[in-house]
Amino acid sequence: MGLLDKLVKHLSPGHYGPQSKAAAKERLKLALTYDRGGMAQGTIEQLRDEIIQVIAKHLAINEEEIEINFDRTVEEDKLIASIPLRMAPRTARTKSK
């Protein structure tokens, strides 16, 4: 490999795999939410389990697809939960199309 090729490769996005900046930002935001709230790192897993327990009593939920995250913006810290429900009849309809 020539010097120039090496250089081109070295300077290209993707040289170290996918761009790492996004990972840095996401991990930092989560770590800082814990730091600021004085929470333990396991809090989110515990929260997730308990939310599932409560909701599952009343609704059929798709446990695999539950997403619970903290989000930090300049204005506020948010807990965002996305909890897909199992809606059998509607799924059946879309599949039959």
Added chain:
Amino acid sequence: MAGRVITVTSGKGGVGKTTFSANVSAALAELGKKAVAVDTDVGLRNLDIVMGLENRIVYDLVDVVEGRCRLQKAIIRDKRLGTLHMLPAAQTRDKSAVSPDAMEKICTELRAQFDFTIIDSPAGIEGGFQNAIAGADEVVIVTTPHVSAIRDADRVIGLLEAAEKQRIYLVINRLQAEMVRRGDMLDIPDILDILAIELLGIIPEDEFIVVTSNRGELASLNPASSAGHAYKNIARRLLGEDVPLLPVEEDKGLFKRLARLFKGQ
């Protein structure tokens, strides 16, 4: 005279607090302001060697605190720039030799004599940090684009807010334009989004910093240094001038340009 006392801190070590303190003090002095850089890292003093004043120390901060000499006697005047001064830390003592009350008293005296008192704090958030911020009117947080430094900066911001410090600014040190361009280094908007404090300046990675500190010289007095230029801009911003942030430096090398040409960017 009612000068300003500005503490430079970071939480994490090795991000460039001492280099910042030395260079911004020198830049302010060059702009005609009477400036003193104060080393509060008792036991691990370094401001003296970075500024090239290590051979001129007779008395230090702890001597002043413990009443062995007057403040005036411990302050070293730089021979290169008559307006630049330095107050060294003690090397053979530990942080408990100074207290926040003692620092406040010293800051009151310095405020009366100097336009700018720049206090270099030790790494960490323990006693040494508390001493360093005790007398501060303003605080500069130095960080780098690394996750560890940013996390520590966030922690320090929380502590400064708890200590009711109103004026807190951020300086992003050692930014590498090429890595930012590739998406492999957090960019300025990313860092500001996370830390949400006012940006005072951006300092590019610059080998001049190593070379000048090797020699006991100051990059901010060297027109060839890009970091030195950034320090000078920061000094001017502190004086209230509206200096635009340096554009993240474009690569100048022929090979880098060629590489981009090949990539069609």
